[in-house]
Amino acid sequence: MLAPSRDTDVDAPFWRANPAAAAALLIAIVGAATIAGAWFFELVLKLRPCPLCLEQRVPYYIGIPLALTVTFAAWRGLPRALVIGGLIALAGLMLWGVYLGVFHAGVEWKFWPGTPECSGAATFGPAGGLRERLQDIVVVRCDEAAWRFLGISLAGYNAVISAALAVAALAGAKAAYSR
Numbered sequence: 001m002l003a004p005s006r007d008t009d010v011d012a013p014f015w016r017a018n019p020a021a022a023a024a025l026l027i028a029i030v031g032a033a034t035i036a037g038a039w040f041f042e043l044v045l046k047l048r049p050c051p052l053c054l055e056q057r058v059p060y061y062i063g064i065p066l067a068l069t070v071t072f073a074a075w076r077g078l079p080r081a082l083v084i085g086g087l088i089a090l091a092g093l094m095l096w097g098v099y100l101g102v103f104h105a106g107v108e109w110k111f112w113p114g115t116p117e118c119s120g121a122a123t124f125g126p127a128g129g130l131r132e133r134l135q136d137i138v139v140v141r142c143d144e145a146a147w148r149f150l151g152i153s154l155a156g157y158n159a160v161i162s163a164a165l166a167v168a169a170l171a172g173a174k175a176a177y178s179r
Contacts, residue, residue, distance in 0.1 A: 018074055020070075020083050020176035020179075021074035023168045024067045024071040024086070024087060024090065024169075024172060025067070026168050027063065027090055027094070027168055028064050028071060030164075031063050031067060034158070035060050038057060038154070041154065048146075051118055052118055052155070053155070055100055060097070063090055063094065063097075066089060066090055067090055073086060080176055080179070083176050084176050090165070091166045094162045095162070095163075097161075097162030100155075100159075101159030105155040105159060107143050108144065108153050118143060
């Protein structure tokens, strides 16, 4: 059973009493903070995201609710296989995030080309009203980092955060398996 039982030390911290629930909760909290940071850069600092930036958010949009569900399942003592499977799914999502972050950082450093959506090419549609549409087009390229800190772009930081969350998910799954 994953939930604290009567014979467990009631004074034990949450993460020791139920490491699987703690790992899932950590993923939910850090994932939500990461998305909040992305929205801060977009909405407050007005750094418009490129298509790859938006794609890097998808693992978090899926992972945060899944992590909360796994937290609840682990805390309530639902079947161990369900908790372990959820944590492994979270690890897979975060590894997908690592891939997306590394790919995007590589595009920014010109190690490889980006996707066609990242080239800055725009589709203008029919000729009628072309001038008005041209005035509204904002091109956000994927191969130009909008912001860097210590030489690392937001895509690079996302890769690091995603990797840490994947490790946390796998550690939580291992702890759940060992109990």
